[in-house]
Amino acid sequence: MDRRIGVVVVALVALLSGLLVAVAPAVPSPASAANAADFQDGYLISDRNFLDSGSLTVDEVQSFLNAQVPTCRANDGMPCLKDYVAQSTPSLAANSYCSAFPGGTMSAARLIVTVSQVCGISPKVILVMLQKEQGLITDTSPSRGQYSAALGQGCPDGGVGCDPAFAGFFYQIYGAARQFQIYLKFPKSFSYQLGWNNILYQASPPDTSGRCGTKRVFIQNDATRALYVYTPYTPNQAALDNLYGTGDFCSAYGNRNFWRLYTDWFGNPVGDRVTGEYAAVWQALGGSSGVLGSPTSDVVCVASRYCQQSFRGGTIFWFPGRGVFGVPTVVETMWRNLGFIDGAPGFPTGVVVCAADGTCAQSFDGGVIAADSSGGSLVGRHVEDAWLAAGGVALGGARGPELCSNGTDCAQLFARAAFYSSAKRVLSVTGAIFTAWSAAGMSNGPSGFPTANAVCTSAGCTQTFSGGLIVSSGDRAQPVPLPIAAKFTAIGGLATTGAPVSAATCSSSTSCSQLFDDARIDTFPDRAAVATTKGFLDTWAASGFEKGLLRRPMSDASCSSLTCSQPFEGGVLVGTPSAGVVAVFGAYLDAWKASGGEKGSLGLPTGADSCDRKSCSQAFQRGVLVWTPARGVLTVSSWFLSPWQAKGATSGLLGAPTANASCSSLTCSQRFQGGVLVGTPSAGVVAVFGAYLDAWKASGGEKGSLGLPTGADSCDGKSCSQAFQRGVLVWTPARGVLTVSSWFLSPWQAKGATSGLLGAPTANASCSSLTCSQRFQGGVLVGTPSAGVVAVFGAYLDAWKASGGEKGSLGLPTGADSCDGNSCSISFQRGIVVWTSARGAITVAPPVFDAWQAAGGVSGRYGLPLSGATRSGKTITQAFERGNITAAG
Numbered sequence: 001m002d003r004r005i006g007v008v009v010v011a012l013v014a015l016l017s018g019l020l021v022a023v024a025p026a027v028p029s030p031a032s033a034a035n036a037a038d039f040q041d042g043y044l045i046s047d048r049n050f051l052d053s054g055s056l057t058v059d060e061v062q063s064f065l066n067a068q069v070p071t072c073r074a075n076d077g078m079p080c081l082k083d084y085v086a087q088s089t090p091s092l093a094a095n096s097y098c099s100a101f102p103g104g105t106m107s108a109a110r111l112i113v114t115v116s117q118v119c120g121i122s123p124k125v126i127l128v129m130l131q132k133e134q135g136l137i138t139d140t141s142p143s144r145g146q147y148s149a150a151l152g153q154g155c156p157d158g159g160v161g162c163d164p165a166f167a168g169f170f171y172q173i174y175g176a177a178r179q180f181q182i183y184l185k186f187p188k189s190f191s192y193q194l195g196w197n198n199i200l201y202q203a204s205p206p207d208t209s210g211r212c213g214t215k216r217v218f219i220q221n222d223a224t225r226a227l228y229v230y231t232p233y234t235p236n237q238a239a240l241d242n243l244y245g246t247g248d249f250c251s252a253y254g255n256r257n258f259w260r261l262y263t264d265w266f267g268n269p270v271g272d273r274v275t276g277e278y279a280a281v282w283q284a285l286g287g288s289s290g291v292l293g294s295p296t297s298d299v300v301c302v303a304s305r306y307c308q309q310s311f312r313g314g315t316i317f318w319f320p321g322r323g324v325f326g327v328p329t330v331v332e333t334m335w336r337n338l339g340f341i342d343g344a345p346g347f348p349t350g351v352v353v354c355a356a357d358g359t360c361a362q363s364f365d366g367g368v369i370a371a372d373s374s375g376g377s378l379v380g381r382h383v384e385d386a387w388l389a390a391g392g393v394a395l396g397g398a399r400g401p402e403l404c405s406n407g408t409d410c411a412q413l414f415a416r417a418a419f420y421s422s423a424k425r426v427l428s429v430t431g432a433i434f435t436a437w438s439a440a441g442m443s444n445g446p447s448g449f450p451t452a453n454a455v456c457t458s459a460g461c462t463q464t465f466s467g468g469l470i471v472s473s474g475d476r477a478q479p480v481p482l483p484i485a486a487k488f489t490a491i492g493g494l495a496t497t498g499a500p501v502s503a504a505t506c507s508s509s510t511s512c513s514q515l516f517d518d519a520r521i522d523t524f525p526d527r528a529a530v531a532t533t534k535g536f537l538d539t540w541a542a543s544g545f546e547k548g549l550l551r552r553p554m555s556d557a558s559c560s561s562l563t564c565s566q567p568f569e570g571g572v573l574v575g576t577p578s579a580g581v582v583a584v585f586g587a588y589l590d591a592w593k594a595s596g597g598e599k600g601s602l603g604l605p606t607g608a609d610s611c612d613r614k615s616c617s618q619a620f621q622r623g624v625l626v627w628t629p630a631r632g633v634l635t636v637s638s639w640f641l642s643p644w645q646a647k648g649a650t651s652g653l654l655g656a657p658t659a660n661a662s663c664s665s666l667t668c669s670q671r672f673q674g675g676v677l678v679g680t681p682s683a684g685v686v687a688v689f690g691a692y693l694d695a696w697k698a699s700g701g702e703k704g705s706l707g708l709p710t711g712a713d714s715c716d717g718k719s720c721s722q723a724f725q726r727g728v729l730v731w732t733p734a735r736g737v738l739t740v741s742s743w744f745l746s747p748w749q750a751k752g753a754t755s756g757l758l759g760a761p762t763a764n765a766s767c768s769s770l771t772c773s774q775r776f777q778g779g780v781l782v783g784t785p786s787a788g789v790v791a792v793f794g795a796y797l798d799a800w801k802a803s804g805g806e807k808g809s810l811g812l813p814t815g816a817d818s819c820d821g822n823s824c825s826i827s828f829q830r831g832i833v834v835w836t837s838a839r840g841a842i843t844v845a846p847p848v849f850d851a852w853q854a855a856g857g858v859s860g861r862y863g864l865p866l867s868g869a870t871r872s873g874k875t876i877t878q879a880f881e882r883g884n885i886t887a888a889g
Contacts, residue, residue: 034263036240041199042218043312044259045269046296049124050180050223053116056123062109064127064265068138075141081130084108084147089170097181101174111173119177126151126173128261132254151176176230183226190229194219199234201250212236212250220296231255270294270312277324278309278316284351285326291354292316292326306341319347328352328360330397331369334376338369345369345378353393359415361393372397372415382410383419386426390417395430418442420450427453432477433463433470440479447479459494473499473517480504484514484521487529491556496533497521513546520545522553531556535581536566536573549585562598576604583608587633588618588625595623601637615656617649624649628656628673635660640670640677643685653689666702680708687712691737692722692729699727705741719760721753728753732760739764744774744781747789757793770806784812791816795841796826799833802843809845823864834858834865842868847887848878855885 049055056064065082072080089111091103098119106114116123131137133152149155150172154163166175183190192199197219201212215234219225228234231254238247239256246253262269272295274282288294293312301307307318314328319341325348327335338345346365354360359372367378370393379387380402387395396415404410408423417430418437427450429437443449448466455462460473469480471494478500480488488497498517506512510525519533520540530553532540546552551569558565564575571585582605584592595602603621610617617626623637624645634657636644650656655673662669668679675689686709688696699706707725714721721730727741728749738761740748754760759777766773772783779793790813792800803810811829818825825834831845832853842865844852855861863881870877876889 034243034260036243038263038268039235039240039256039259040220040270041215041234041255042224043220043270043296044224044227044255045125045262046272047221047223048272048298049269050122050226051120052122052124053120056113056116058107058110058113061112061123061127062107065109065137069140071140073141076143078142078144078147080140080142081108081136084169086111086170092174095178097178097185098174108169111170115173115177119174119181121177121180124262124266125180126177128258128265129176131261132257148172153179180226180230183229184222187222187225190225191232192219192225192228194222194225197228199228200232200252201234201236202252203233207250227255227258231258268294270296272296272298272309274309274316277318281316281324281326282311291328291352291360317348322347325362326352327362328354330358330371330373330376331360331362334369334371335364338378355393355396357396359393359396370395370398370414374415375399377401377412380404380410380412380419380421382408382421383412383426383428386419386421386428387412387414387417390419390428390430413442418450425453427451429463430454431461432472432475433461436470436472436477436479437465445479446481457494460499462493471499476501478503478514480514481506481512483510483512483523483529487521487523487531488516491519491531491533497531524552528555530554532566533557535575539573539581539583540568543583550583560598563604565598574598574605576606579605579607582606584618587627591625591633591635592620595635602635612651615650617656626650626656628658631656631658634658636670637661639668639679639685643677643687644670644672647687647689654687664702667708669702678702678709680710683709683711686710686722688722691731695729695737695739696724699739699741706739716755719754721760730754730760735760735762738762740774741765743772743783743789747781747791748774748776751791751793758791768806771812773806782806782813784814787813787815790814790826792826795835796833799841799843800826800828803831803845810843820858823858825858832857836864839864839866842866844878845869847889848876848885851885851887852878852880 062082069080069082072083074080085105085107087105089101089103089106092098092101094100101114101118112123112126115121116126127137129151134142134146134150136142136146136150139146147169148167149162150169153172153176154166166172187193195218197217198214199217200214201207204210215236217234219228233252233254235252235256236247236250239251239253241247243256243260259269268288271288274295278299282290282292282295285291292314295309295311297310299307299309304320306320309316314326315332316324316326318324327348331352335345341347344366348362348364350363352360352362357372359370361368361370361379364378367381368384370376370379370387375397377398377400379398382402382404395417399413399415402410402412408421410421412419417428417434419429420427429450433454437445437447440447446467447470450463450465452464460471462469462471465479467479468482468485469488470477471480471488473494476499480500481504484504491497497519500514500516502515504512504514508525510523513520513522518537519531520537521529521531523529532553536557540548540550540553543550550571550573554567554569556566557573566573568585571583571589573581573583575581584605588609592600592602592605598604602623602625606619606621608618615626615628617624623635623641625633625635627633636657638661640661644654647654654675654677657670657672659671670677675687675693677685677687679685688709692713696704696706696709702708706727706729710723710725712722719730719732721728727739727745729737729739731737740761742765744765748758751758758779758781761774761776763775774781779791779797781789781791783789792813796817800808800810800813806812810831810833814827814829816826823834823836825832831843831849833841833843835841844865848869852860852862852865858864862883862885866879866881868878871889874889875886877884877886
């Protein structure tokens with residue numbers, strides 16, 4: 001139980017038992033600093049305090065004045081008020097307003113008290129007025145003018161000047177006191193009356209344009225009315241906000257200052273004396289700050305039946321033989337409406353109990369009255385116990401009497417509860433459930449009548465009605481209509497779904513939906529109700545509920561050994577260990593189902609679908625489904641998944657798939673927008689893309705001259721290449737992709753491939769009637785009948801080209817280059833190219849070559865050539881280390 005409700009219940013037990021609390025006697029209200037929150041513009045001072053002429057003696061006034069000005073600085077020949085002596089004041093006969101004034105010489109204190117006594121105005125009021133008008137009480141050097149207009153009597157607003165008949169301190173004091181009595185005795189002769197009045201905020205001038213306007217003030221008593229006639233302005237909020245300072249242009253301060261000064265000096269100006277048994281009850285109810293507030297009258301007795309004292313918030317009554325009872329206004333009003341002591345309630349029997357919102361309950365002979373500012377009534381006898389148990393006064397005032405259709409079937413409505421009684425039980429509707437039920441039209445609304453009391457757990461409360469349920473959690477509640485209520489109850493209620501967060505929406509009596517903290521329940525005309533709970537709910541909500549791709553649920557979630565899933569019209573929600581609940585829909589769903597679903601080749605989804613500008617994809621445990629506008633959904637899985645992802649997946653070199661994987665007798669492969677992934681026996685899955693792919697396809701692909709790729713592409717800074725079973729594709733910026741294969745592959749690789757002497761190819765292999773060859777950056781590979789493939793490079797290549805190449809004087813090379821200690825050479829069909837560090841490459845060709853070769857070549861009679869051959873007429877001569885050879889040409 002809420003501790004606050006517990007306190008109320010305990011208090012009400014005392015109330016219903018008619019107990020009275022023993023209390024201490026009242027004490028006078030001491031003076032204290034004024035608080036603007038206590039200011040009442042229609043009740044500035046009580047009549048009793050205003051007219052209490054015996055409230056101070058002469059000595060008490062003198063002591064008061066002495067305390068206000070300890071040190072006086074005389075000015076203009078005028079003393080401070082504490083030292084002022086009125087010389088030869090006149091003797092005045094009695095009149096209709098004041099009794100006879102004795103006259104003579106007297107101090108200011110004596111003059112104030114004497115006028116107070118003869119005219120019946122409190123000396124406290126006169127002291128406050130002297131300070132309010134001219135500041136004479138605290139002024140240490142007052143002027144003659146201040147004394148002459150001490151109370152402002154006969155000094156109208158607007159700067160017209162004061163009436164000479166009232167000039168002087170005595171005439172100001174006496175004239176003002178007499179004037180107050182005139183205001184009191186002839187109320188109809190003056191502008192302000194008891195009740196509602198329009199009172200100016202500021203005088204005109206200074207408010208010549210009238211912009212400040214007026215305020216509606218309800219004047220409650222004659223003393224307040226007299227003060228407003230004397231000073232016809234009321235303070236605005238700015239003046240009250242700065243109670244001891246100034247406000248704004250529209251602020252007037254006279255009546256504010258009267259109230260403030262009286263409070264500071266003499267205590268609460270509206271506080272009448274509360275004594276005896278009245279004081280005991282008043283103090284027990286909190287005194288002036290309690291439920292009754294400050295007194296507004298003395299005790300008044302009505303014949304011999306009862307006596308009463310009025311307060312701002314109610315009345316204290318005394319009944320012979322019963323004692324004294326405090327009754328707040330909200331209860332008293334209803335009590336009197338019900339016939340007062342002669343009506344059904346009879347006499348009060350207990351102490352009033354009030355809630356923080358102003359609802360009060362009090363026991364009487366005829367029962368308990370529960371009332372608030374909107375009304376009240378007696379709590380019905382049939383529902384009284386249930387009302388008390390449910391919170392009593394915390395439920396607000398009764399909204400009418402208990403209504404019964406027979407002796408036991410009764411109902412009663414309260415501000416925050418309703419009760420229904422029968423012969424067997426009493427049903428109550430309270431708290432947040434009552435608020436929701438009331439907002440929905442109570443028993444006339446779709447929820448209908450309660451059929452059971454609320455059942456509450458730590459999660460909240462559930463109460464059944466003829467039209468469904470109302471479910472609450474904390475201070476929020478919502479009706480749950482019948483079709484949804486059945487499902488809500490069947491799946492465990494609050495413990496499963498949490499509390500409803502919004503009202504149900506229905507397109508028909510059987511097609512409804514309602515959102516709860518942890519679930520949404522949907523009902524359909526053509527299938528059973530469906531509950532979408534927890535993670536499934538969050539994912540469905542993120543997709544847009546029924547307006548999203550998933551549309552409406554088909555059934556509750558179900559679980560297998562692997563996962564839990566829930567089918568929807570447009571897809572399925574799947575719970576996964578890594579990604580939580582994931583939606584699979586549309587073409588993804590078709591492909592996933594075709595693969596075997598959660599038990600198939602792809603396994604469970606590992607994330608939601610995502611899109612770039614070209615494709616969309618969704619990842620699964622063992623593959624990815626990729627959608628493109630041109631191809632629909634294709635699968636990347638098995639061997640090809642990791643290599644594809646390593647290349648950047650759909651955002652990488654390969655891009656989206658353009659076909660599913662396929663296998664031949666040689667390999668398995670999968671085509672993509674930017675290439676193909678190929679499974680090979682030695683290198684696993686290899687990507688072939690771009691210009692490599694074009695060249696490979698041109699060669700016949702996996703069944704062509706190159707065969708399968710044996711590795712990924714690699715680059716050395718000058719060129720890139722990719723190896724295949726029977727060749728290598730080489731890319732250079734200048735030549736694009738060229739092929740090195742067949743005869744030329746091994747000799748090229750033996751020379752270091754792209755990093756060796758030959759470097760990258762500059763053309764594909766070509767064949768003539770004599771041979772096949774392939775050009776490279778650093779040379780050429782030439783196929784010969786005798787020596788196979790020979791590399792001709794560097795200076796050898798220059799010399800061979802100069803001789804006419806394969807069709808020239810040298811013919812085809814017959815072997816690879818070889819070196820001894822002095823030279824290197826390459827032999828050709830009809831000659832040789834010899835290289836030395838001193839002379840470079842020199843060609844020895846027919847007809848000189850035959851003679852030189854017959855003489856032993858580089859090791860023979862002539863040695864190394866020194867220069868190329870020269871022709872003279874019909875002879876050709878070539879110089880060697882040890883002589884020249886001349887032959888007919």
